[in-house]
Amino acid sequence: MIHTIFALATAPGRAGVAVVRVSGPASGDALAALTAKALPRPREATLVKLRDPTSGEVLDDALVLYFIAPRSFTGEDVVELHLHGGRAVVAGVVEALGALPGLRVAEPGEFTRRAFENGKLDLTEAEAVADLVDAETSAQRRQALRQMEGALGTLYDGWRDRLTRSLAHIEADIDFPDEDLPSGVSDAARPVLATLAAEIDAHLDDNGRGERLREGLHIAIVGAPNAGKSSLLNALARREAAIVSARAGTTRDVIEVHLDLGGYPVVLADTAGLREAAADEVEEEGIRRARDRAARADVKVAVFDATALPALDPATVALVDGDTVVVLNKTDLSGDSGGIVVGGQSGLTVSARTGDGLAALEQRLTAFAADRLAGSGVPALTRARHRSALEECRDALRRALGAPLPELMAEDVRLASRALGRITGRVDVEDLLDVIFRDFCIGK
Numbered sequence: 001m002i003h004t005i006f007a008l009a010t011a012p013g014r015a016g017v018a019v020v021r022v023s024g025p026a027s028g029d030a031l032a033a034l035t036a037k038a039l040p041r042p043r044e045a046t047l048v049k050l051r052d053p054t055s056g057e058v059l060d061d062a063l064v065l066y067f068i069a070p071r072s073f074t075g076e077d078v079v080e081l082h083l084h085g086g087r088a089v090v091a092g093v094v095e096a097l098g099a100l101p102g103l104r105v106a107e108p109g110e111f112t113r114r115a116f117e118n119g120k121l122d123l124t125e126a127e128a129v130a131d132l133v134d135a136e137t138s139a140q141r142r143q144a145l146r147q148m149e150g151a152l153g154t155l156y157d158g159w160r161d162r163l164t165r166s167l168a169h170i171e172a173d174i175d176f177p178d179e180d181l182p183s184g185v186s187d188a189a190r191p192v193l194a195t196l197a198a199e200i201d202a203h204l205d206d207n208g209r210g211e212r213l214r215e216g217l218h219i220a221i222v223g224a225p226n227a228g229k230s231s232l233l234n235a236l237a238r239r240e241a242a243i244v245s246a247r248a249g250t251t252r253d254v255i256e257v258h259l260d261l262g263g264y265p266v267v268l269a270d271t272a273g274l275r276e277a278a279a280d281e282v283e284e285e286g287i288r289r290a291r292d293r294a295a296r297a298d299v300k301v302a303v304f305d306a307t308a309l310p311a312l313d314p315a316t317v318a319l320v321d322g323d324t325v326v327v328l329n330k331t332d333l334s335g336d337s338g339g340i341v342v343g344g345q346s347g348l349t350v351s352a353r354t355g356d357g358l359a360a361l362e363q364r365l366t367a368f369a370a371d372r373l374a375g376s377g378v379p380a381l382t383r384a385r386h387r388s389a390l391e392e393c394r395d396a397l398r399r400a401l402g403a404p405l406p407e408l409m410a411e412d413v414r415l416a417s418r419a420l421g422r423i424t425g426r427v428d429v430e431d432l433l434d435v436i437f438r439d440f441c442i443g444k
């Protein structure tokens with residue numbers, strides 16, 4: 001029996017409106033039970049009193065919508081209850097729904113999973129629903145919307161169609177080897193497979209742009225103790241996220257803030273000051289974490305202290321590379337000391353205290369973000385899951401191209417096609433679904 005599921009679709013807590021979603025064959029019955037009335041016309045917002053079916057007590061004056069299968073988000077009968085967003089209202093309605101026969105609370109992602117199982121969405125589109133709900137910046141929103149509209153699914157399905165046609169050619173070769181077919185039909189498949197392998201390679205070779213756009217560009221602030229790293233993080237975040245003090249070795253744990261730089265998501269990390277003689281094992285661990293974070297960051301901000309000039313902290317200098325923005329801080333104290341050049345890069349002069357130079361620093365970081373995350377209009381793969389399936393597909397194509405017999409070629413083309421099909425969910429993906437939909441929150 002298919003259960004009818006329900007859940008609060010909006011964020012929990014007080015709000016102007018809260019939406020409870022119900023999906024499944026008993027949705028209409030549930031609505032009728034709560035209203036003690038005939039069902040409203042489908043897809044037409046209707047104001048009704050919702051009552052507890054047992055006690056008859058009025059729970060809310062609500063706007064309700066009724067969708068009949070298959071014309072709904074999940075492809076099942078769906079009811080949406082737009083309630084006044086108070087905790088007691090929501091609790092009362094949820095409790096009343098739970099008491100009805102055949103209804104149960106939805107699991108995380110279960111609405112979207114049902115939409116997938118009913119053919120309303122492919123897997124990349126379902127994943128995009130989660131990304132859209134999680135999107136914090138405009139670039140993330142655009143990527144999620146594009147994927148939700150099917151940009152990735154269409155690309156992968158198109159590739160899969162080409163493989164299917166090639167496979168037909170190869171199989172013709174196997175089935176009718178003696179017929180007078182134009183010399184070696186499977187030879188005709190070769191250029192098609194080679195082109196596709198090259199296209200997949202180009203798609204994979206994107207520096208993880210789409211995945212990074214989902215997660216944010218990682219920027220690590222590094223420098224000697226007291227260079228002003230935490231002050232700089234706070235100034236960029238426009239809040240006191242990290243403790244600042246005149247004592248060297250203040251910061252130990254890595255402190256992260258999420259920023260929106262020109263529409264690009266950035267995870268900015270403050271780290272412990274680098275020095276040889278750590279005060280204790282806690283600071284030592286902090287420095288280890290700082291180095292680890294610097295090594296994994298997409299971009300580093302190397303902070304030097306203008307009051308320490310002409311000395312430049314050697315541990316920080318050693319970390320400067322092509323992915324580093326060099327910054328000279330505390331220029332409010334140093335008078336006209338001139339700039340610094342580290343690793344061939346002239347440093348930006350800033351003051352975390354007065355805010356001087358911070359706009360230029362933000363611009364430089366935004367340019368890094370745009371360079372790493374901006375798309376060229378081609379949809380980007382957005383998950384490690386897509387990447388590994390595409391690599392599997394490409395490897396199978398390579399094997400197919402080197403296959404000595406049409407039978408072996410056909411087998412590898414089948415494997416390549418299956419790998420593509422798993423991305424969109426066109427082939428057996430039962431084992432994947434729990435993992436994919438587990439990341440959704442309840443009500444999606």
Ligand SMILES: Nc1nc2c(ncn2[C@@H]2O[C@H](COP(=O)(O)OP(=O)(O)OP(=O)(O)O)[C@@H](O)[C@H]2O)c(=O)[nH]1
Nearest residue numbers: 225226227228229230231245249250251273352353
């Ligand atoms: N005048 C002036 N003082 C600053 C500036 N930036 C930081 N400071 C001061 O320098 C001291 C150290 O600043 P922090 O931000 O704690 O330095 P840090 O690099 O995070 O230090 P650790 O966490 O110990 O490695 C504090 O007293 C700050 O107020 C600046 O631009 N100008």
Ligand SMILES: [K+]
Nearest residue numbers: 226245247250
């Ligand atoms: K400090």
Ligand SMILES: [Mg+2]
Nearest residue numbers: 229230250251
């Ligand atoms: Mg600090």
